[in-house]
Structures are given as C-alpha cells and as structure tokens.
Amino acid sequence: MTRVSGDLPMPVKPQPASVSDQEISDAYNYLLGRLLVTRQQQLDFKDGFKWNGILHRKPGAVDWPNPNLDVAYSEAWVAVDENSYTIVSVPKIEGRYYTVQVLNGWGETLANINERVFPRRPYGDFAVCLQGATVSLPADVQRIDLPVRSARVLARVALGDDWDQAVALQHQITVRATGTPTLPEIPTTPIFDLENLPGVEAFDAADIALDSERDLNPGMEPLQEKARAIARAVKDPEQRARVDKAIRTVAFADFAKAGPPIGHGTIRNGWARPAVVGAYNIDYLARTLINYGGIWANIAPEVMYYRASTDGTGAPLSGDNAYTMTFSKDQLPAHYANYFWSVIAVDTRHFRVLPNPKEKYLINEQSKPEYGPDGSLTFHFAAEKPADVPEGNWLPMPKGSVYRLTFRFYGPIDGVSNGTYWPPALRRVN
Template identity: 60%
Template sequence: MRSLRLALACGAFTTSCLMAALAPSISHAANPQLPAFTDQEVSDAYIYLLGRLLVQRQQQLDFQQGMRWNQLVHRKPGAVDWPNPNLDVAYSEAWVAVDEGSCTLVSVPKISDRYYTVQFLNGWGETLANINERTFAQQPSGDFAVCLKGASVTLPTGVQRVDLPVRTARVLSRVELGADPQQAERLQQQFSMRPTGSPQLPEVPQALLFGLQQLPGVEAFDAAEVALKEPDLNPGMEALQANVHALAALASDPARRAHLDEVIRKQAFAALVKAAPTLGPGTVRNGWVRPAVSGTYGSDYLTRTLVNLGGIWANTQAEVNYFRGTVDDHGEVLDGSRSYSLTFPRDQLPSGFARYFWSITATDARTFKVLPNAQGRFLLNNQSALRYKPDGSLTLYFGPQPPAGVAEANWLPTVEGQNFRLVFRYYGAKGAVAGGDYFPPVLVRL
C-alpha cells in the first residue's frame, strides 16, 4: 500500500497503470522489413520522445496565446500557466530565433542585491546559457548578442556575445520579487529584446496537444518525425532516436498500431509512475526527493521527461536546488485535510543555505498548480514575517487551518480532501545544499 500511495502522490497517471500486466513483445514475422522491438524498447523510446513533445506542446500553446519570435513578454507575478512555477520571481518570456546573419540583442538592466537571470533552453528543455552576474561577472548588465554558433555578424561595440548551438531557444528572465515587488516589476520592464537584422523566422511546428493528465498513446509516434527535427545535443541518443523513427513507421501499420498503443499505456505509463516518486534516479531522504540532475540532463532522459511533465523550464543546480516533498513521517502521502509541521534547528535554518532566497510552495499533487485559498498565500519564503522560537529554531505548518497557538505567518494553507506536495527551492545554494548532502527535515503529521 505504501508504494501505491507514493505513486499516487505523483498524480499524473491512473492507479491502473501500476497494476497493468506487461504486454507481449511486438513481432513482425508477417513483415520482415520491420525491425522487432521488445516492450522495454518501446517504453524507453516513448519516454524519450515524450520529453520533447512536452516542450513542443508548450511552444505551440505559447504562440497560440500571442507570443512572437524575438519579442520579450513581461508577465505579472504569478501570471504564468505552466506546471509548478516559481512565485518568488517576476517572469518574462520569449522564443528566440537566430541564423547565420542575425543575432538577438538582449538588454539587461543593472541589478544589485537581488537575484536575476536570463535563461535560454533548447527544444528538449535543456539549459543552454544563463545571463547574470555569476556567469558574466566582468559585465553583468548591458547588451548581450545571442547568436547562432559560428554566425558571422558585426555587433555594436561593447556588446557581449552569447553563442547558442541551436537556431531557436526558449527564454525566461527571472527577477526576484524580494521585499519590494514593485521595484522588481520596474526592473523587469527594463529587460528588452530585438533582432540585429532580419532573421529568417521559422514556422512554429504543429505540436501534438494533450492534457498533462491525459498523456498520448501511440499517437505520440505520429508526431515523432516533426519532433525529432529539433536536435538533441546530448551524446549517445542516436540509438533511441533510431528506435523512435522506426516505431513511427510501425505506428502507421494498422495491424500493429493497437498493440503498440497497448504497450505504451501499460508498460511506458507504469514505468513513469514507478519513476515519478523518486524523479528517476533521484535521492530520497526524510521524505524529500532531490533530483539527480536538473536543467541539463546528459544521458538521463528519464529525469528530463519527468521534469518537463511536472515542472517545465527547470534551471541548473548552479542556479537553484530543488527538493520535492510528498510524504510525511509515517510514509503517507500529504493530505490537505491533515496538518503537518516542518522544524529547522537553529543551525539548519533555510537562510543559511541560500545566497539569494529560499521558498516552499504547495501544489496540487495531480495538476501541479498552486493550491487556491482564501488568504491568497501560496508560499512561505525568506520574505515572510516568520516567527522563530526562543531557541532560534523555525517551525512551518501546512494544513487546512493554522494549528492553535501558531503564528499565522508560519502557516501555508492546504485544501481539504486534496493530496498535495511541497516544492522547496534554494536559489544560489551554498553549504551542504550545494554539496548535495543536505535534505530538509521530515514532515511531521500533527
């Protein structure tokens, strides 16, 4: 039962996926021209492809909602619509297109004593670059030219060049709201973007649109040829890509399509459910999961797909460290009808592990969206008016009502009858968090 509850905590799949028997292997004796695939190979190819389809889906939705190439869109704080956003920052978004004759100029204002970054990601959700005072310490503000690697382009004096290995990229700028959100928004508005010339703007590929709680089956392979036009920059993916191409051809065979769909819905979905509680090869301690990688994934396409599904646009661990909490000290999933406490000893306070800021957000375990509440309170962070105990320790509370005698500022509301999960972020991690040895304390059921 405990493993079943853990699987339910990941939320995006049905319990039947866990209980499904493995489908038999797909054979092709009737057509020797088609290769034979084991169920495991089908599952692996599907999970690999799904990571790309999730980004392509978001791109399609972005352009449907009015985004245009090389135009930065400033969002109001909290006004982004993707899974598990960071509510500590003001986001601005764009899709950049560059070619051999044109770069995109990105202007960054001077920002002091406040976290910010401009992140560039490729079509698989891999971080390509960050612009901030850590990566460009000599000149962290001003104009940056984002160019296709190898492009011969004359740039204005004083412009710093940032080469990308791809022609299109997703951009997210983040400015910490901090103690003065209005000032953060004023800074946000000073970020700008424009092309240096007249780039050949690509067509937005038609994506397979699906709900995050209703993942595609065999139809994923119908979209494979378009999806794989986006290069995967990680080495060693050639065999997986070859299998995806071959399965895309196989999916067009009516005699085998239904069986291929069955294998996906049983084995691939079950594999995702099994991997979700630990984010693939992530580490679990005290009921918290720390992903093995984020932002850049190398050969770990399983983690990449799970992150793209449950919290797209993750940045690298050099920028932020993530922990996800889904169970309490009894090993039970977090239930919005119950109350929990999280206590940090004086020498283990969250502020001691973050150069910039830390925060905890509660999200729906099924949709990954923040929990609605009458207080309009969706996170606790270093800007909250937290009350510390006489011994210097800090206790935070999560539940439908604040426990008696508890400072309301230390309480994050949950929704009765609704499972939830917590996401802990450390921006500019330091000490044991940066070293990978730290995990938040266990969540105690009250």
C-alpha cells in the same frame, strides 16, 4: 515486394519491427520530453508570443507546472541565423537575484545572464548569436553563442520585499532582433492535457519532433532511431495497437515509477532531490519528468529543487491532515541559499498552486516567519491555522486536497550545492 502463389502475385505484409515492450517504453519516455516542450511552444504562440519579442508577466500570472511565485517572469522565443543576432538588454540590478535563462527545445539550459556567469559586467546588451555566425557586433555588446537556431528565454527577477521595484526592473529587460532572421516553423505535435498523456499518437509526431530540434546530448542516437522505427511500424494497424498497449501498460508504469525520485534522484526524509536538473546529459528520463512537472527548470548552480509528496512515514500529503516541519538553528533554510529560499504547494494532477481563501501560496522570508526561542524554525501545513502559530509560519492546505511541496534554494551553497542536505521530514500532528 510480392510472393507467387500459382500464377497470382500476393502482397507481402510488412514484417513487424523487432522491438520489445521495454524498448517501446524507453523510446516513448525519451520522445515525450521533446513533446512536452513542443506542446508548450504551441501554447505560447497561441497565447500571443512573437519571435524575438518579450512578454512580461504579472507576478504569479504564469500557467505552467510548478511555478516559482518568488519572481516576476518574462518570456521570449528567439530566432537567430548566420546573418543576424538578437540583443537581450538587461538593466543594472543590485541586491536582488535575477537571471535571464536560455533553453533549447528539449528543456536543456544553454546559458544564463546574471552576476554568477558575467561577474565583471552582468548587465547591458548581450548578443545571442548562432554558433559560428560571422556577424559584426558593437564594441560594448557581450556575445553568447547558441548551438541552435531558436531558443526559449525565461527571465526571473526576485520580488523580495519591494514588488514595484522588481516589476520596474523586469520591464527594463528587452529583446530585439537585428536584421531579418529566418523564422523556424513551430512543430505541430499533439497538445495534450498533462493528466492525459498521448498514447501511440506520440510516435505519429516523432519525425516532426526529432527533425525540428537536435538533441545536443551525445548517446541519444539509438533512442532517436528506435523512436523513428516505431513511428514507421505504427503505420500498420496491428503494430499500432500493439505499441499503444505497450505505452499504456509499460511506458506509463515506468514513468509513474520514476516520478517520486525524479528519475535517478534520491529520496530522504520524504524529500526527493534530482540527480540532474537543467542540463541532463544521458538522463533523458529525468529531463522528461522535469519537463512534465516543472518545465523550464534551471541548472543546479542557479537553483536546487526538492520535492515532497509524502510525510516522514511515507503517507501521501493530504489537506485533511496537519503537518509540521522543523529546522534546527544550525540547519535553517537561509544557511543554504545565497539568494532566497521558499516552499510552495501544488496539486498532484495539474501541478498548480492550491486555491485558498487567504490567497497565500508560499512560505519564504517575505512571509515573515517567526523563530522559536532556541532559534529553530517551524512551518505548519494545515487547512486551519493553529491558534498559537504565527501567520508567516503557516501555509493553508484545502481540505480534501492531495498535494506535494517544492522547496527551492536559489544560489545553493554548502549541503544543498554538494548534495549532502535534505530538508527535514514533515510530521503529521493530527
């Protein structure tokens, strides 16, 4: 459009979008949840992934935030369409936790294959199908419908005491396509370091990110439209600078503020418990935070995660200090998990396990912790093991490190499943 000044037409500058800094922050932190998944998807395919094939990782050999070192992981990206399906074959596994988790491109869990979900026959062949697809399946195949054309698969097999058996079972999990499904394009979005989140360039990728994967949660449409509107606005240099400033001053601050309680979670005894995990409904902020700090999280009936970055006084956890954590006899971790529990430490920048000369990265039942005369259990977190502390009760913490702990309860029961339990506080002892 133009306006007339005398006889000369003059270009009219596009009007700036009527969007507040807070709206920019909300749209950014919503969009970031998707960009964290597209980032990982691009890294996966650079790492050798092929559609409808599976990669079996060696125990401990995964490179994403906050890994679970109790399990052997196998990973896949599957694609389905109206005329094909993908067979996921699962061996018979008894006396050992396992699951084959299926997620969408927002990090939302769509399905699990295990004895909880399929108690009558939790093994054999499962046909992953596009919802509504008319495909002919063999009689002995169990159908799983997906509301999306592509999905992330993450299989976990508990290592337990016999790693060789766990790895043998892991390698019996297979994925194969039937027919020739139409393969989706991998979205090209920014690949960024987790400690250096994108600024306004996130909105340059908004249309690609949103067009390539529908958010299944109702109520997200206004945020999607806001993200698209901002993406249009930032084509103007003035608006681009303004949006980038709002991201760096407001959105990053909102993200950091929401980090300790994991969005709308609750902190007690220094431990944060998320309000939602694995399936987020309208809590997009929790989804983004969990995709950032522990991508591919499963749903609460499978596992509950607690996270601590501070001791019982609120001081940050430091490798220069020594801490203890004591469970009374009637509150032992095993009382709250059907399958297993563990606690690991990761750094606060990359969320990777902390290297130590012992190459010991978690405390769990396999570390053989010893109980006190009264039946209590005490964990120790310190650079050096106290002389009178059993090896299995101690987790080495490198001096100079700042870290956080993650406590996992697989097959949560009682207070962990109903949200009334929190692990005991860490107490500084030096």
